[in-house]
Amino acid sequence: MITLATDFGSPYPAAMRGVIARRTDARLVDVSHDFPRQDVHTGAFWLREILPYYPPAVHLAVVDPGVGTDRAAIVVCAGESALVAPDNGLVVPAAREVSGGDDLEVFTIDEESDAVRPERADGSRPSPSSTFHGRDVFAPAAADVHEVGVDALEDLPYLSPAADYVDLEFPDPTLEGDRAEGEVLVIDDFGNAVTNVPGDVLEGYDAVAVDGERVPACETFAAVSPGDRLATVGSHGYVELDVNQGRGDDAFGLEVGDSVVLEGDLD
Amino acid sequence: MITLATDFGSPYPAAMRGVIARRTDARLVDVSHDFPRQDVHTGAFWLREILPYYPPAVHLAVVDPGVGTDRAAIVVCAGESALVAPDNGLVVPAAREVSGGDDLEVFTIDEESDAVRPERADGSRPSPSSTFHGRDVFAPAAADVHEVGVDALEDLPYLSPAADYVDLEFPDPTLEGDRAEGEVLVIDDFGNAVTNVPGDVLEGYDAVAVDGERVPACETFAAVSPGDRLATVGSHGYVELDVNQGRGDDAFGLEVGDSVVLEGDLD
Amino acid sequence: MITLATDFGSPYPAAMRGVIARRTDARLVDVSHDFPRQDVHTGAFWLREILPYYPPAVHLAVVDPGVGTDRAAIVVCAGESALVAPDNGLVVPAAREVSGGDDLEVFTIDEESDAVRPERADGSRPSPSSTFHGRDVFAPAAADVHEVGVDALEDLPYLSPAADYVDLEFPDPTLEGDRAEGEVLVIDDFGNAVTNVPGDVLEGYDAVAVDGERVPACETFAAVSPGDRLATVGSHGYVELDVNQGRGDDAFGLEVGDSVVLEGDLD
Numbered sequence: 001m002i003t004l005a006t007d008f009g010s011p012y013p014a015a016m017r018g019v020i021a022r023r024t025d026a027r028l029v030d031v032s033h034d035f036p037r038q039d040v041h042t043g044a045f046w047l048r049e050i051l052p053y054y055p056p057a058v059h060l061a062v063v064d065p066g067v068g069t070d071r072a073a074i075v076v077c078a079g080e081s082a083l084v085a086p087d088n089g090l091v092v093p094a095a096r097e098v099s100g101g102d103d104l105e106v107f108t109i110d111e112e113s114d115a116v117r118p119e120r121a122d123g124s125r126p127s128p129s130s131t132f133h134g135r136d137v138f139a140p141a142a143a144d145v146h147e148v149g150v151d152a153l154e155d156l157p158y159l160s161p162a163a164d165y166v167d168l169e170f171p172d173p174t175l176e177g178d179r180a181e182g183e184v185l186v187i188d189d190f191g192n193a194v195t196n197v198p199g200d201v202l203e204g205y206d207a208v209a210v211d212g213e214r215v216p217a218c219e220t221f222a223a224v225s226p227g228d229r230l231a232t233v234g235s236h237g238y239v240e241l242d243v244n245q246g247r248g249d250d251a252f253g254l255e256v257g258d259s260v261v262l263e264g265d266l267d
Numbered sequence: 268m269i270t271l272a273t274d275f276g277s278p279y280p281a282a283m284r285g286v287i288a289r290r291t292d293a294r295l296v297d298v299s300h301d302f303p304r305q306d307v308h309t310g311a312f313w314l315r316e317i318l319p320y321y322p323p324a325v326h327l328a329v330v331d332p333g334v335g336t337d338r339a340a341i342v343v344c345a346g347e348s349a350l351v352a353p354d355n356g357l358v359v360p361a362a363r364e365v366s367g368g369d370d371l372e373v374f375t376i377d378e379e380s381d382a383v384r385p386e387r388a389d390g391s392r393p394s395p396s397s398t399f400h401g402r403d404v405f406a407p408a409a410a411d412v413h414e415v416g417v418d419a420l421e422d423l424p425y426l427s428p429a430a431d432y433v434d435l436e437f438p439d440p441t442l443e444g445d446r447a448e449g450e451v452l453v454i455d456d457f458g459n460a461v462t463n464v465p466g467d468v469l470e471g472y473d474a475v476a477v478d479g480e481r482v483p484a485c486e487t488f489a490a491v492s493p494g495d496r497l498a499t500v501g502s503h504g505y506v507e508l509d510v511n512q513g514r515g516d517d518a519f520g521l522e523v524g525d526s527v528v529l530e531g532d533l534d
Numbered sequence: 535m536i537t538l539a540t541d542f543g544s545p546y547p548a549a550m551r552g553v554i555a556r557r558t559d560a561r562l563v564d565v566s567h568d569f570p571r572q573d574v575h576t577g578a579f580w581l582r583e584i585l586p587y588y589p590p591a592v593h594l595a596v597v598d599p600g601v602g603t604d605r606a607a608i609v610v611c612a613g614e615s616a617l618v619a620p621d622n623g624l625v626v627p628a629a630r631e632v633s634g635g636d637d638l639e640v641f642t643i644d645e646e647s648d649a650v651r652p653e654r655a656d657g658s659r660p661s662p663s664s665t666f667h668g669r670d671v672f673a674p675a676a677a678d679v680h681e682v683g684v685d686a687l688e689d690l691p692y693l694s695p696a697a698d699y700v701d702l703e704f705p706d707p708t709l710e711g712d713r714a715e716g717e718v719l720v721i722d723d724f725g726n727a728v729t730n731v732p733g734d735v736l737e738g739y740d741a742v743a744v745d746g747e748r749v750p751a752c753e754t755f756a757a758v759s760p761g762d763r764l765a766t767v768g769s770h771g772y773v774e775l776d777v778n779q780g781r782g783d784d785a786f787g788l789e790v791g792d793s794v795v796l797e798g799d800l801d
Contacts, residue, residue, distance in 0.1 A: 028563065032281055065779075317549045
């Protein structure tokens with residue numbers, strides 16, 4: 001199985017599917033092609049939340065503001081899975097989750113190698129473009145990684161062990177008694193503001209103070225009226241600031257990176 | 268085959284695909300993840316129109332405003348197919364079409380059962396979230412239903428026969444001579460207002476009165492100029508109020524649930 | 535493998551997938567369902583750019599402003615692939631690329647044939663609608679073409695050799711020394727204005743004059759500051775007028791069909 005995740009929208013990912021299908025019969029599963037454009041952190045967050053639910057697979061992910069520059073292209077081996085991506089941290093948090101704690105083994109893709117170039121119907125193999133490495137580098141590499149298998153990557157002539165790779169870590173919150181100071185990690189499509197504060201800080205409280213304002217702490221959206229604000233534990237286990245049938249980011253005035261202070265409220 | 272239909276947008280359905288792929292090699296086919304949010308009626312309409320074209324399959328559908336409340340989670344057996352969904356009527360009209368008239372057999376999913384919980388790459392099986400049962404309940408159940416088969420559902424330890432289930436029926440129009448009184452069932456992405464009036468009421472007429480205003484009755488959009496209104500028979504067999512290369516809902520001032528009166532116009 | 539490309543958005547393509555899955559186990563791959571509505575030229579451009587990366591396949595494509603009129607429905611044989619589409623030129627440029635230069639063999643689909651009608655779960659085969667031939671004509675034909683194979687299309691009772699078909703060609707630019715006069719072929723989702731001017735006209739220049747204004751000529755978006763304009767060679771090999779992390783169409787004031795003059799600038 002090869003999964004695909006990009007910020008390319010439509011129809012560019014279709015060329016990647018074709019390139020892969022020309023090289024392997026592996027099953028293709030789309031993760032998303034609607035990641036926020038060129039936002040490596042948000043892409044990294046979603047991959048970390050989603051990929052651990054998959055069986056061993058080759059995960060191809062491209063959010064690549066540095067395409068065409070000298071940023072490297074890498075393959076990260078994590079347990080029985082491999083992640084193929086630009087070397088900007090995008091897949092590292094996911095790889096740590098998927099590996100089950102094992103060390104990550106990282107290879108660099110020689111993007112100039114003829115062996116990685118995709119073939120077209122007329123048999124030609126054009127030089128890689130400088131703007132679409134999803135098609136010209138990452139898709140063929142992911143297909144080949146799937147074919148040789150994660151334990152034989154040294155068989156691919158265009159892979160070599162990486163001396164180093166770009167890491168990416170999400171900020172930790174500060175927890176102190178019934179007070180948590182964190183930040184907004186991501187806003188989802190529905191406007192839910194996902195923080196980095198672990199959900200168990202809400203335990204035992206019917207309400208919390210969010211930046212000083214009292215907000216009900218609820219298990220479900222339906223516990224408050226449509227249009228009302230709530231704090232809840234999202235499906236990733238973090239505190240989310242939401243609105244039932246509305247947008248939490250607007251109601252709380254929050255953007256990615258904004259800090260939030262949550263305090264237990266016992267009245 | 269397992270089909271997926273939700274109102275989750277992107278990227279949440281990707282976690283469901285992973286959960287399923289970890290439990291079964293069944294083919295995955297997306298119906299839509301862009302159903303209008305928390306709109307059970309519109310989801311039910313599309314499922315009823317689309318699923319009868321599929322071969323026998325497990326159909327997973329989640330539009331779930333009551334997630335985390337005490338609404339039940341169910342599996343509906345319909346002929347050789349099974350539909351897995353929240354117990355809010357979402358899949359019942361589709362199930363009736365797919366069953367070919369047989370009685371529906373309905374099972375309740377024990378959402379607290381350990382057996383239904385999805386497994387992550389590290390072997391953990393976290394407690395279900397209160398906001399994402401698509402991933403934590405419905406996806407694993409759909410995978411298991413596919414594996415045991417629709418005739419052996421009693422083998423799944425977390426299923427038991429349902430005493431009752433929530434039904435959902437679409438309103439019938441009132442037909443009287445050359446006059447039909449119905450309502451708008453759904454507005455599609457293109458702005459076409461789909462009514463519950465059967466298409467054959469247009470037969471023999473070149474024009475109809477829609478709420479008193481004369482509108483051409485045509486077989487094709489191309490029969491009127493771009494921007495002009497028309498009444499036509501949509502692909503579901505109902506009268507649609509449309510605009511060629513424009514939005515019928517805006518031009519007719521119609522929303523879902525609005526009543527419409529169609530009268531034959533013989534001039 | 536059967537690929538699907540339409541301008542139908544969601545959820546209409548789901549009915550097409552069902553119709554196909556009822557007739558064949560062929561793998562389904564989505565190219566896009568977000569082609570600009572009823573814009574045959576733009577659809578034809580993307581198909582020509584994308585399909586040559588696929589292995590031999592049946593390519594189903596529907597952008598069909600003439601649905602329900604007397605426009606024909608066709609199957610175009612191109613090498614080992616077949617393209618199924620309305621006869622409006624949509625797949626002809628792609629077919630020429632996929633065929634590897636061989637002559638195209640074209641068949642007409644008898645849209646009134648009972649044999650082409652999709653079957654529903656209850657065994658019924660309703661007459662084709664006048665607005666959704668994607669489901670009622672093209673999807674079943676594509677499935678059948680896949681099943682009989684591109685070399686035995688005469689076995690399908692509803693196909694007959696076409697006397698003629700609608701062609702579609704993209705305009706050629708005028709190249710003269712260091713001056714190119716072309717036009718905008720397509721605007722992509724990101725606002726990049728793709729011209730018909732071959733990329734090698736930028737070779738050797740650090741900047742070009744676009745309609746008289748100096749614009750940097752760069753290999754990568756990252757070579758200019760966010761928000762700045764650039765001319766680059768897109769992934770299709772043509773000159774694109776872009777903005778780093780912005781919309782080129784807005785910044786250059788360009789729409790599809792607008793002419794552009796590019797001149798080498800040697801200062």
